[in-house]
Amino acid sequence: MTSIGGAYHDxxxxxxxxxxxxxxxxxxxxxxxxxxxxxRALDAEVAAVVIDDEVVAVVGFPAGRVPxxxxxxxxxxxxxxxxxxxVGRCDAISADWGGGRPGHLVLARWSDQGFSxxxxxxxxxxxxxxxxxxxxxxxxxxxHEMRERSDRQAAENAELLASLQQRQRLLEHLFDVQxxxxxxxxxxxxxxxxxxxxxxxxxxxxxxxxxxxDSDPQQISLVAGAGxxxxxxxxxxxxxLSEAGTVGAAIMSGGVVVCEDDSxxxxxxxxxxxxxxxxxxxxxxxxxxxxxxxYAPPEVQMLQSFAEHVSLALTxxxxxxxxxxxxxxxxxxxxxxxxxxxxxxxxxxxTGHGGTRVALLFIxxxxxxxxxxxxxxxxxxTLLTITADRIVAQLRDSDVAxxxxxxxxxxxxxxxxxxxxxxxxxxxxxxGLHEPMRIAGRQLQVNASIGIALxxxxxxxxxxxxxxxxxxxYRAKRNGRxxxxxxxxxxxxxxxxxxxxx
Amino acid sequence: xxxxxxxDGRRWMxxxxxxxxxPRTAAAQAARSALSRSDSAGTDPKLLIVxxxxxxxxxxxxxxxxDVVGRDVPVIGCTxxxxxxxxxxxxxxxxxxxxxGPGFAVTTAAAEDVRGRQREAGVExxxxxxxxxxxxxxxxxxxxxxxxxxxxxxxxGCYSVLGASVPLFGGSGADGWxxxxxxxxxxxxxxxxxxxxxxxxxxxxxxxxxxxGFRTVGEPMIVxxxxxxxxxxxxxxxxxxxxxxxxxAPPEAYRxxxxxxxxALPRPLGLQRRNGVDARNVSTQIDLExxxxxxxGNFDHGGLVWAMTGDExxxxxxxxxxxxxxxxxxxxxxxxxxxxxSCAAIRAILDDDALRRDNARLAKWAEQAPFAGxxxxxxxARARGIHGFxxxxxxxxxxx
Numbered sequence: 001m002t003s004i005g006g007a008y009h010d011x012x013x014x015x016x017x018x019x020x021x022x023x024x025x026x027x028x029x030x031x032x033x034x035x036x037x038x039x040r041a042l043d044a045e046v047a048a049v050v051i052d053d054e055v056v057a058v059v060g061f062p063a064g065r066v067p068x069x070x071x072x073x074x075x076x077x078x079x080x081x082x083x084x085x086x087v088g089r090c091d092a093i094s095a096d097w098g099g100g101r102p103g104h105l106v107l108a109r110w111s112d113q114g115f116s117x118x119x120x121x122x123x124x125x126x127x128x129x130x131x132x133x134x135x136x137x138x139x140x141x142x143x144h145e146m147r148e149r150s151d152r153q154a155a156e157n158a159e160l161l162a163s164l165q166q167r168q169r170l171l172e173h174l175f176d177v178q179x180x181x182x183x184x185x186x187x188x189x190x191x192x193x194x195x196x197x198x199x200x201x202x203x204x205x206x207x208x209x210x211x212x213x214d215s216d217p218q219q220i221s222l223v224a225g226a227g228x229x230x231x232x233x234x235x236x237x238x239x240x241l242s243e244a245g246t247v248g249a250a251i252m253s254g255g256v257v258v259c260e261d262d263s264x265x266x267x268x269x270x271x272x273x274x275x276x277x278x279x280x281x282x283x284x285x286x287x288x289x290x291x292x293x294x295y296a297p298p299e300v301q302m303l304q305s306f307a308e309h310v311s312l313a314l315t316x317x318x319x320x321x322x323x324x325x326x327x328x329x330x331x332x333x334x335x336x337x338x339x340x341x342x343x344x345x346x347x348x349x350x351t352g353h354g355g356t357r358v359a360l361l362f363i364x365x366x367x368x369x370x371x372x373x374x375x376x377x378x379x380x381x382t383l384l385t386i387t388a389d390r391i392v393a394q395l396r397d398s399d400v401a402x403x404x405x406x407x408x409x410x411x412x413x414x415x416x417x418x419x420x421x422x423x424x425x426x427x428x429x430x431x432g433l434h435e436p437m438r439i440a441g442r443q444l445q446v447n448a449s450i451g452i453a454l455x456x457x458x459x460x461x462x463x464x465x466x467x468x469x470x471x472x473x474y475r476a477k478r479n480g481r482x483x484x485x486x487x488x489x490x491x492x493x494x495x496x497x498x499x500x501x502x
Numbered sequence: 503x504x505x506x507x508x509x510d511g512r513r514w515m516x517x518x519x520x521x522x523x524x525p526r527t528a529a530a531q532a533a534r535s536a537l538s539r540s541d542s543a544g545t546d547p548k549l550l551i552v553x554x555x556x557x558x559x560x561x562x563x564x565x566x567x568x569d570v571v572g573r574d575v576p577v578i579g580c581t582x583x584x585x586x587x588x589x590x591x592x593x594x595x596x597x598x599x600x601x602x603g604p605g606f607a608v609t610t611a612a613a614e615d616v617r618g619r620q621r622e623a624g625v626e627x628x629x630x631x632x633x634x635x636x637x638x639x640x641x642x643x644x645x646x647x648x649x650x651x652x653x654x655x656x657x658x659g660c661y662s663v664l665g666a667s668v669p670l671f672g673g674s675g676a677d678g679w680x681x682x683x684x685x686x687x688x689x690x691x692x693x694x695x696x697x698x699x700x701x702x703x704x705x706x707x708x709x710x711x712x713x714x715g716f717r718t719v720g721e722p723m724i725v726x727x728x729x730x731x732x733x734x735x736x737x738x739x740x741x742x743x744x745x746x747x748x749x750x751a752p753p754e755a756y757r758x759x760x761x762x763x764x765x766a767l768p769r770p771l772g773l774q775r776r777n778g779v780d781a782r783n784v785s786t787q788i789d790l791e792x793x794x795x796x797x798x799g800n801f802d803h804g805g806l807v808w809a810m811t812g813d814e815x816x817x818x819x820x821x822x823x824x825x826x827x828x829x830x831x832x833x834x835x836x837x838x839x840x841x842x843x844s845c846a847a848i849r850a851i852l853d854d855d856a857l858r859r860d861n862a863r864l865a866k867w868a869e870q871a872p873f874a875g876x877x878x879x880x881x882x883a884r885a886r887g888i889h890g891f892x893x894x895x896x897x898x899x900x901x902x
Binding site: 005006008009010012015016019036039040041042043044045046059060061062063065084085086087109110181182183184320323326327328335339342343346347349350351356358397398414415 | 743
C-alpha cells in the first residue's frame with residue numbers, strides 16, 4: 001500500500017509546492033521555499049534552483065560551501081552526481097523549464113538506487129509549476145513597481161497594465177482551481193471550472209478538453225468545455241485523433257500548437273497537451289470567436305498554465321481512484337475483504353481487554369446465482385449494489401460493511417454488549433433486503449441468511465470470528481433461509497461432524 | 503570478538519542515576535556516578551548531559567552538577583517525562599550522561615526567546631557549529647523547550663546553515679505531562695523558551711537512528727479541510743469523528759476530554775510521506791467542540807492520513823530497528839555509549855513492566871556500553887534527507 005500512498009503523496013506534493021510558493025511575496029523567497037519543499041517531497045539532501053547559470057536558491061550544503069559550478073553542470077546535464085559534505089557523492093537530476101526566463105530544478109539524494117521514473121516525473125511537474133509561480137511573482141512585482149510610478153506614466157503603459165491585470169485574474173483563477181482540486185471537488189466540476197476560466201481570460205469563443213479513450217487511444221472524446229454548442233454533461237462527442245486538427249496535433253506532438261490561419265474556416269485556434277501521471281492523455285483547445293485572431297506569447301503561456309492544471313486535476317483524481325480501488329470492492333464500493341479483516345483485527349485487539357465486544361454478521365444472499373444466471377451479470381451487479389446500499393443503511397458510521405466476493409457480505413459492529421444487540425441489526429438488514437428491488441425491468445424479492453458471532457474474551461484472530469459467523473450462517477440457511485442464527489459452541493461440534501452443506 | 507572494533511580508550515561515556523529526594527544531592531550523585539563508572543574513571547570529561555524529573559528544582563540540579571565538575575566542563579540538560587538508563591527507575595530521578603577523553607571535543611550554545619522565531623533560533627545554533635582538525639565526525643545535539651510549538655522550524659533553520667554536513671539529534675524537554683513549563687540547562691543557566699545545543703566532535707563515527715512503532719489501521723483518509731495547520735475534515739466529515747470511528751473508540755472518547763486524551767495518546771495519526779508514514783501525536787491539542795484534529799506540526803490540505811495503533815511488540819520492534827540503524831553507521835565499531843530519546847506518548851502503551859523490557863532491549867543492543875536518555879515531547883533525528891523532527895519515535899545516537 002505504501003506505493004499507492006507514495007504515488008498519492010507525490011501528486012499532493014505538487015499542489016503543496018504551489019501553495020507554499022504562492023504565499024511568498026518575491027521570487028527569491030519563493031525559490032527558497034520551493035527547494036525546501038522539493039527536498040522534503042523527495043527525501044533528498046539537496047535541492048537547488050538554477051536560472052541563467054546561477055544558483056538562485058539551494059538547500060543541503062553548509063553555508064559558504066555550495067558547489068555552484070557542479071550544480072550548474074547538473075542543470076546543464078553535464079554531470080549526474082554531486083559531492084555533498086557529510087553524505088558523500090549523491091545522484092543528481094535536473095528538470096528544466098523554458099519560457100521567458102528558463103531555469104532548472106536540481107535534486108540530489110544519497111541512495112543505493114538513484115531516482116525512479118516516477119520521481120523524475122514529479123521533479124518535472126514541480127519544475128513546470130515553479131516556472132508558473134515564479135513568472136506570476138515576477139509579473140506581480142513589475143505591476144507593483146509600475147503602480148508606484150506617476151499616473152501619467154501608468155496611462156502611457158495602459159496596455160501593459162491591462163495585461164498585468166489579466167495576469168492577476170489568471171492567478172486568482174488558478175488558485176481557485178488549486179483549491180478545488182485539493183478539496184477533492186468532483187473531477188468534471190474542476191475541469192469545467194478550468195475551461196470556463198480559460199475562456200474568460202483568453203476572451204475566446206470556446207474552450208474544449210479532449211481526452212484519449214481508455215479503450216482506443218487513437219480516439220478522443222470531449223469531456224469538458226465552455227462556450228460550446230453542446231452540453232458535455234449530456235453527450236460526449238468522439239473523433240479520431242488524426243482528424244482532430246489543432247488539438248490532435250498538440251496531443252501527437254506533445255507541445256503547444258497554434259493555428260492562426262486555418263484555411264478551412266478562417267478561425268484561429270491553439271491547443272496544449274494535458275498529462276495524467278506524466279503521460280499525455282489529451283489536449284486543451286481554445287477556438288477564436290472572430291477572424292484574424294492572433295495569439296500573443298503570454299496567451300500561449302496562459303493556455304499552458306490551464307493545461308498544467310488540467311493535468312494536476314486528472315493525475316490527482318486518478319490516484320485517488322486507484323487508491324480507493326485498492327481497498328474497496330469495485331462493484332459495491334464496500335470495503336474489500338483484506339481491508340475488513342484489517343479493521344476487524346484492530347477492533348479485536350482493542351476490545352480484547354475491555355468490556356464491550358465485536359459482533360460479526362456474515363450475510364449470504366439466497367438465490368443470487370439464479371438471478372445472475374437468468375438475468376445476466378449486469379443485473380447481478382445491480383442486485384449486489386442495491387444489497388450493499390440497504391445493508392449500509394442499517395449501520396452506524398462506526399460499523400464496517402464489506403463484500404467478501406460472490407454474494408457474501410460481512411458486517412462488523414463495534415461496541416456490542418450482547419447477541420441481542422447484533423440480532424436487532426441483523427433483523428433490520430433482513431427486513432431491508434426483503435423489500436422489492438427493481439432490477440433489469442423486473443420487480444424482484446430476495447432473501448438473505450445471516451450468521452452472527454460475537455468476539456470472546458482474549459480473541460485476537462479475525463479469521464476465527466469470521467469462521468464462527470460463517471458456521472452460524474450455514475445454520476441459518478439450513479433452518480429455512482431468510483433468517484439469522486447466532487453462533488453457539490455446539491454448532492462448531494455439529495459443523496465438524498459434517499454439517500457443511502446447505 | 504574483533505578487538506580492533508572496540509573503543510580504543512580515547513573516548514568514553516559514563517552514566518549515573520539517582521533518585522535521592524533532595525535535588526542538589528541527587529544531581530551530584532548522578533554526576534559523580536557518571537564520571538566514576540567509565541573505564542577511564544572520568545578523566546578529561548568533555549560534556550555532561552542531564553535529564554531530570556520535573557519534580558526536581560532545575561536550579562538545584564544545576565548546582566548539584568556543578569558541585570562535581572568545574573565551570574570548564576560544558577553541561578546541557580532538560581526536564582523530562584521520564585528518564586532512561588540501564589536498569590534504573592523511569593520516574594522521579596536524575597540521569598547524567600558524561601562523555602570525555604581526547605577523542606572527543608564539545609562546544610555548546612543556546613538560543614533564547616525562541617517562540618515566534620523558531621527558524622532563526624535554528625540558524626543561530628547551526629552557525630555555532632565549528633570544525634576541529636583531527637576530529638572529522640560531528641553531531642549537533644539539540645534539547646528544546648517542549649512547550650514551544652512548530653519545532654520542525656528549529657530543525658529547518660539548522661539545516662539551512664549546515665546542510666547535510668552534520669547529523670542532528672535530540673529531543674523536546676518535557677514537564678512530566680503537566681504541560682505548563684519545561685526547563686533547560688546550559689552551563690550555569692536554567693532556561694525556558696529556549697533551545698540548548700552541544701556539538702560533539704569525535705575521532706570516530708557518530709550515527710543516528712530513528713523509528714516509530716506504530717502501524718496503520720484500515721484505509722487512508724484524505725484531508726479535505728484544514729485550517730491553521732489543524733485538520734477540520736477528512737473524507738468530507740469531521741476529522742475527530744472519523745478518526746475515532748476508524749479506531750473503534752469507546753463512546754466516552756467522543757465527548758469527554760480526558761477520555762479522548764487517554765484514547766488518542768497511544769493512537770497517533772499517520773501522515774503519508776514518500777517512503778512511509780510519519781506518526782503524529784494528536785492527544786495534546788484536543789478540540790471537542792470543533793471536532794478537528796491537530797498536533798505535532800502542520801497538516802496540509804489534501805494530505806493523506808491514517809489512523810494508527812501500536813502495542814508492546816511493535817514498539818520493541820521499533821527499538822530494535824532504531825538501534826540497529828544507529829549502530830550500523832559506526833562502520834563495524836562497538837559503541838562507547840548510546841543516547842536514547844523516546845516519545846513520552848509510548849508510555850501510554852508500555853506499562854512499567856513493558857518499559858523494563860524495552861530498557862532491556864536497549865541494553866541488549868548497547869552490549870557493554872552505557873546508555874542514557876529521556877521520554878520527550880518530540881524527537882530530533884536527521885541523518886538522511888531534510889526531514890528531522892519526529893513524533894512518537896525512538897531516536898538513538900550511537901557514539902563510536
